[in-house]
Amino acid sequence: MDESSAVRTVDVVSVGIEINNVTHLHKINQRETLQEVIDQLKFNLGLPKGQMYALQFDKRNCYVNESNRHLIKDGDVCHLVYSPEVLVSTILGRLNERWAMAKLLDFVGDASLVQQLELQDGISKLVTILQDDDLLPEVKELAFQVVAELFKQDKVPVEWMKGRLLNRVRIQVSGEFKSSDKTLAACLRISLALLDETGRQADGEQQVILDKIVSHLESGSQEVVEAALALLNKRTASEAIERRSLLRARDLLATRLQAAVWPIDAHFQQQLTVFQSRLTSRLVRKFECPANESDAKVRRRLSTLTATNAPSKDKFAETTLRLLAESMDQGQGNYQPNLLLIDCLTHSVRLQLHQLSDDLLKHQPFLHLCEQLIRLLLENLGLLSKETQMFHPILFCDRAFEEMFCACVRALNKTCKEMRAKGEDVPKILTVHGKKMQMALRETPLIPEKFEEAINKISYNQVWEAWLDENEAQQERAFRQKASFLELREELRPQYEDMVKMQRLRVMTAGCNLRRYASKVHNSLVHRSNKERVVNMKYNANGKSFVIADPEEGTFKIHKSQIKNVLTGHNCPHAKQRGSKISPELALSINLTNADVEFINLSANSAKELDYWSDGIRALMGQSMVSTSYNSELQDLLDMHLKIHFLGMENVEFPDGPAPPVPETPSFTNQLDINAF
Known part of the structure; x- marks a missing residue:
C-alpha cells in the first residue's frame, strides 16, 4: 500500500485531457510508456481501439513524445488528437486545400510530424504540387513557407528543386507576382539554400537580377530584409554588382539602421558586416x-x-x-x-x-x-x-x-x-x-x-x-607572466588551498537543508517515491560521518568510508530520470558502497551551495576540488595576497628569468673553541 501510494504522489500528474472541446480530468502515470497512457485514456473515454491517437501540448504546436513528456506538469491541459501518422495521411489526401497546408505549416517544426512526412513520401508530394498551375494562390503561399522550413531542417534535396518549381521561386523573388511578406521571405530563403559554393544556382536556371533583390531591402518586414541581404551577400561573393546597385542597397540599409526600428541580432549583424566589407574594400584598395x-x-x-x-x-x-x-x-x-x-x-x-x-x-x-x-x-x-x-x-x-x-x-x-x-x-x-x-x-x-x-x-x-x-592592465599582464611571479604564486597556492578546504568543511559541519530524491533499492525492483522532500544534512567531524535527518526515513549516518564517488549536474541519476522536475544545474548525487541505497540524490538551493558541498565531499575523499567557485575563490585569494605583498614595489624591476637557486649553508671552519677560555 505504501509503495503504490508513493508511486501515485510522484509519478502521477493530474492533467486535463481535451477532446472535441470537452475537457476531462485524468491522472497520467509517467512511469508507464506513452502508448500505455494513450490506451488507458482511450479506454476511459470509450474511444475505439483501432484508432491511433496521440497527445498534444496545449497552446503549442507540438506532439507529446518520450523525450518531452517530462514537460507535462500538474494542472496542464493536453489534447487527445489523431496521431501524426493519421494527420499526415489526412493532410496528404487534401494537400491542395488551404486547411491542409495551414495545418502542415503549424506543425512543420515538430519532429514527429516531419518524420511521418518523410515516411509517407510527403515532401516529394509537396514539391510536386507546387508545380501545379491550378493551385490556389493562398495555398501556394503557405506551401512555399512549408518548403522553406523544411529546407532549414535539411529535409528537401536540392535536386528536387528544378524546372517549373524553380521558375516559380524565381518569379516570387523577382517581384513579378505580388505576395505576402512571409511568402517572399520563404522564397528568398529557398533561393539562398539553392546556391552552391560558387554562388550560382545548382541547376543553372536563369537567376534573378541583383537589382530585384536590392529592391526587397525596402520592405517593411525585417524577415524579408534579412533574407534579401543574406541572398545579396551570397550572390555578390561570386559575381560583380554595379556600383549604382551597391550604393542603393547601402542607402536602404542606412535608413533602416538610423531609424532603429528593429533589433539587430547576431545573424543580422553578421550579414550587415559582410555587406559592409563590400563597401569598405574600395577604401582599402x-x-x-x-x-x-x-x-x-x-x-x-x-x-x-x-x-x-x-x-x-x-x-x-x-x-x-x-x-x-x-x-x-x-x-x-x-x-x-x-x-x-x-x-x-x-x-x-x-x-x-x-x-x-x-x-x-x-x-x-x-x-x-x-x-x-x-x-x-x-x-x-x-x-x-x-x-x-x-x-x-x-x-x-x-x-x-x-x-x-x-x-x-x-x-x-x-x-x-x-x-x-x-x-x-x-x-x-x-x-x-x-x-x-x-x-x-x-x-x-x-x-x-x-x-x-x-x-x-x-x-x-x-x-x-x-x-x-x-x-596598468598591460603591465599587470606582463608581470603575471614573469617566472618569478609564477613561482611565488605556486609556493603560496598550497596554503590557500587548505584555507578553501577548511572553509568547505566548516560549511558542511554547520549543515543546511537540501532537497532529497529517492533512488533504487539494492536487490529489489521496487522504486521508492521520487517526490522531493527537505532533509537536513551536516558533517560530524568527530564521527567522520554525515548525519542526514529525513522526515520519512528518520535520522541516519553515512560514514565517509562508504562514499565511492560524488556526481553533479547532468551526471546525476535523478537528473536523467524520465519526468524529472529537477534543475540539473543544482543536482548532487553521492555514490555509496556497502549501503542500503546506491545513491543519495540531492538538490542544492543555489549553485554556490552545490559547489561548497561537492568540493567538501571530494576533499574528504582526498580528491581535487574542481568546482567553478573553488577556482574563482582561490584565484581571488592569491591575487589579493600578491597585491598586498607588492604594494610598496611599484617601481621595482623583477627579473624575467627564473629565480636564482638558494645558496648552500656556509661552513664555519674558524669557529672559536669555547673550551679554550
Missing part, C-alpha cells in the same frame, strides 16, 4: 594604390580641386594643390600620395575648410600628416585587419569615410589652436587623436555628425586616463 599623374581619374580630381579653389582662394585648397603638385612631380622625391588621400582632400576642399591653423598647414610634409590621419582612421575602424571585421553603422552613410576624415581634421586643427602647438607638436597631438577616434567609435555613432560630436566631447584628461588604464 585606394589606400594601398599610389596616385599617378598619368591616370585620368587623378587628373580629374586635381582639376576639381583647381575649379573649386578658383572662386574662393581658400588657403587650405591652395596648400593642398601646391603640395599635391609637388608630390606628383617625379623630380621632387619618391613620395606619391594614394588615391584615398586625394579623395579625402578633394572632399575637404569642397567643404571649404577655412581658417585652418598655419602650423597645421605648414607642418612638413602636410600630406604625410593627412595620410597618417587616414591610416589611424582605417585602423580604428578595423578595415586594415585581415582576420576580423568590426561592424560600424556609420559606414553605411554616403561619403562616411570622407566626412569622418574632415571631422578629424577639424578636431586636430581645433586642438592645435587651443594648445598653440608648433609644427613639431603635431605628431604628438595626432597620437592623442588616434585614441579619441577609438573612444568615439565605441559609442557606435550612426552618422558622421554624431562621430564629430563624440570626438570633440572627449577631453585630453579622458584620453590620459584611458591610457593609464591600458598601461
Whole structure:
C-alpha cells in the first residue's frame, strides 16, 4: 500500500485531457510508456481501439513524445488528437486545400510530424504540387513557407528543386507576382539554400537580377530584409554588382539602421558586416594604390580641386594643390600620395575648410600628416585587419569615410589652436587623436555628425586616463607572466588551498537543508517515491560521518568510508530520470558502497551551495576540488595576497628569468673553541 501510494504522489500528474472541446480530468502515470497512457485514456473515454491517437501540448504546436513528456506538469491541459501518422495521411489526401497546408505549416517544426512526412513520401508530394498551375494562390503561399522550413531542417534535396518549381521561386523573388511578406521571405530563403559554393544556382536556371533583390531591402518586414541581404551577400561573393546597385542597397540599409526600428541580432549583424566589407574594400584598395599623374581619374580630381579653389582662394585648397603638385612631380622625391588621400582632400576642399591653423598647414610634409590621419582612421575602424571585421553603422552613410576624415581634421586643427602647438607638436597631438577616434567609435555613432560630436566631447584628461588604464592592465599582464611571479604564486597556492578546504568543511559541519530524491533499492525492483522532500544534512567531524535527518526515513549516518564517488549536474541519476522536475544545474548525487541505497540524490538551493558541498565531499575523499567557485575563490585569494605583498614595489624591476637557486649553508671552519677560555 505504501509503495503504490508513493508511486501515485510522484509519478502521477493530474492533467486535463481535451477532446472535441470537452475537457476531462485524468491522472497520467509517467512511469508507464506513452502508448500505455494513450490506451488507458482511450479506454476511459470509450474511444475505439483501432484508432491511433496521440497527445498534444496545449497552446503549442507540438506532439507529446518520450523525450518531452517530462514537460507535462500538474494542472496542464493536453489534447487527445489523431496521431501524426493519421494527420499526415489526412493532410496528404487534401494537400491542395488551404486547411491542409495551414495545418502542415503549424506543425512543420515538430519532429514527429516531419518524420511521418518523410515516411509517407510527403515532401516529394509537396514539391510536386507546387508545380501545379491550378493551385490556389493562398495555398501556394503557405506551401512555399512549408518548403522553406523544411529546407532549414535539411529535409528537401536540392535536386528536387528544378524546372517549373524553380521558375516559380524565381518569379516570387523577382517581384513579378505580388505576395505576402512571409511568402517572399520563404522564397528568398529557398533561393539562398539553392546556391552552391560558387554562388550560382545548382541547376543553372536563369537567376534573378541583383537589382530585384536590392529592391526587397525596402520592405517593411525585417524577415524579408534579412533574407534579401543574406541572398545579396551570397550572390555578390561570386559575381560583380554595379556600383549604382551597391550604393542603393547601402542607402536602404542606412535608413533602416538610423531609424532603429528593429533589433539587430547576431545573424543580422553578421550579414550587415559582410555587406559592409563590400563597401569598405574600395577604401582599402585606394589606400594601398599610389596616385599617378598619368591616370585620368587623378587628373580629374586635381582639376576639381583647381575649379573649386578658383572662386574662393581658400588657403587650405591652395596648400593642398601646391603640395599635391609637388608630390606628383617625379623630380621632387619618391613620395606619391594614394588615391584615398586625394579623395579625402578633394572632399575637404569642397567643404571649404577655412581658417585652418598655419602650423597645421605648414607642418612638413602636410600630406604625410593627412595620410597618417587616414591610416589611424582605417585602423580604428578595423578595415586594415585581415582576420576580423568590426561592424560600424556609420559606414553605411554616403561619403562616411570622407566626412569622418574632415571631422578629424577639424578636431586636430581645433586642438592645435587651443594648445598653440608648433609644427613639431603635431605628431604628438595626432597620437592623442588616434585614441579619441577609438573612444568615439565605441559609442557606435550612426552618422558622421554624431562621430564629430563624440570626438570633440572627449577631453585630453579622458584620453590620459584611458591610457593609464591600458598601461596598468598591460603591465599587470606582463608581470603575471614573469617566472618569478609564477613561482611565488605556486609556493603560496598550497596554503590557500587548505584555507578553501577548511572553509568547505566548516560549511558542511554547520549543515543546511537540501532537497532529497529517492533512488533504487539494492536487490529489489521496487522504486521508492521520487517526490522531493527537505532533509537536513551536516558533517560530524568527530564521527567522520554525515548525519542526514529525513522526515520519512528518520535520522541516519553515512560514514565517509562508504562514499565511492560524488556526481553533479547532468551526471546525476535523478537528473536523467524520465519526468524529472529537477534543475540539473543544482543536482548532487553521492555514490555509496556497502549501503542500503546506491545513491543519495540531492538538490542544492543555489549553485554556490552545490559547489561548497561537492568540493567538501571530494576533499574528504582526498580528491581535487574542481568546482567553478573553488577556482574563482582561490584565484581571488592569491591575487589579493600578491597585491598586498607588492604594494610598496611599484617601481621595482623583477627579473624575467627564473629565480636564482638558494645558496648552500656556509661552513664555519674558524669557529672559536669555547673550551679554550
